[in-house]
């Protein structure tokens with residue numbers, strides 16, 4: 321019989337380990353896993369910056385930036401009716417203390433409007449020392465995670481220094497790291513002792529074989545004694561009364577308790593920042609040359625501004641393809657991926673005020689492949705999208721257009 | 733069951749035989765405990781899941797509906813075996829205790845030490861009072877029908893009041909971001925969960941809500957009805973699963 325139990329024991333052990341492992345652990349980095357058309361044509365991040373990348377436990381750090389919600393939102397992706405600006409971390413190594421969208425504080429989820437412009441800020445506080453790779457990103461309901469640019473953060477200091485005290489509306493100061501812990505342990509022990517008492521009451525006598533034989537022999541009344549019955553009656557009557565009494569005491573103690581809050585926040589987009597109408601860009605055609613890893617974008621630019629503008633950058637899925645001719649925009653600190661001369665034009669002459677010009681932009685970089693953006697040509701939705709940045713050097717202005725076009729693959 | 737042995741011929745085990753029978757008791761108990769810790773906990777984690785994991789999922793509608801409904805499954809099955817074959821009224825309590833052991837191990841090691849969540853954010857709920865009522869009721873009535881109807885209902889109805897002393901304090905209001913949140917909600921906002929956006933929480937969604945402020949009693953009664961049906965279902969699953977063939981040959 322002992323031999324018979326060995327595989328059983330192994331199976332049990334596996335089951336126990338398995339049951340402990342079913343934890344929603346910090347998700348692996350999924351930034352390239354999402355289809356490229358979703359990464360390029362949903363949340364279009366730009367100007368994302370961290371206040372610092374090296375700080376200590378208890379220090380504040382913030383990430384701020386802007387994003388445009390693409391007009392050309394993919395038909396296969398549900399509209400962003402509930403979206404949550406999150407931070408990808410390996411567990412709460414930081415805590416999120418404040419979060420702002422367009423200057424308004426928010427804690428729940430929000431409905432974003434395609435075509436809308438937003439700016440955000442998330443304030444955090446270091447909790448566990450270490451070096452972590454961290455992104456701001458959007459959880460989009462039924463669509464997935466659209467990552468913003470990632471950075472490495474170095475948190476120094478001593479984890480025991482961490483403190484997180486908040487004030488309730490009743491004015492009570494509470495330590496979030498410990499609040500309710502001792503109380504929870506107490507009630508688990510309280511009921512645990514009662515359960516253990518009941519189990520031991522039975523387990524102390526001969527169990528399976530003897531009871532089975534006696535039951536088989538019709539000696540049922542000897543298995544449950546009058547004393548057992550008395551105790552059972554006391555438990556059956558006492559436990560519900562105790563539960564209701566303790567519940568009443570608690571309800572009395574926290575009369576202002578409210579249900580969990582799950583409303584959607586309502587925050588309107590900013591006045592148009594992208595596609596604002598001063599410099600209009602319309603994508604006519606896009607071709608992707610597989611061998612050269614180059615996207616050829618044919619766009620028509622209509623400059624209705626007061627000054628001449630030049631195309632300086634195309635950015636998509638946090639990859640920044642820069643026009644090397646515009647030296648002053650060639651340096652982008654803190655960006656995920658910058659291709660310093662990934663963008664070139666068939667005609668680099670500034671586009672004069674009032675001028676309408678068709679420009680061919682060549683966006684050539686290995687990033688199309690390394691960032692798995694080239695998978696686009698094999699997707700059901702093979703439209704490319706991104707932000708085009710145009711600069712007016714004289715007036716020091718920047719115009720941004722969100723462009724998109726269907727991609728035609730060229731294999732040689 | 734085999735034909736009954738006349739009472740006069742029944743001889744209890746003595747000496748070495750009694751010692752062996754006792755050793756067998758302990759072996760079975762330990763194995764059963766590990767089996768239930770593993771299987772019931774896995775079953776629970778995969779079904780009730782987030783409702784039991786996170787303090788900001790424990791709403792007054794879905795949590796008291798889903799938890800007892802899943803929580804009564806293994807107790808019913810194990811009770812059917814232990815009561816039917818051995819007249820041992822401890823199946824429910826044993827299962828729920830095993831579940832709690834598994835849950836606590838997970839919360840401390842996987843959630844706290846491995847993923848850094850403070851334990852107070854992932855405190856488990858307890859169903860021990862409901863389990864004690866199930867065990868004692870079955871023992872005193874020896875009736876599947878009565879235990880299903882009244883035991884099942886009690887198991888569901890006792891769930892929320894049992895846990896309010898643990899979780900009530902997390903429902904005090906806090907002013908955050910120009911709105912009121914519970915302390916539980918604030919845990920969800922502050923302690924970052926990458927894979928758990930706020931909107932994923934299923935908080936008072938659905939039509940039960942139409943009865944206004946009485947969400948909890950309504951959910952509890954709904955759960956009571958379902959538990960009364962779930963109980964006999966799992967009782968028979970337990971019966972079908974049980975096998976005392978080995979015992980018969982001893």
Ligand SMILES: [Cu+2]
Nearest residue numbers: 349351455470
């Ligand atoms: Cu990354």
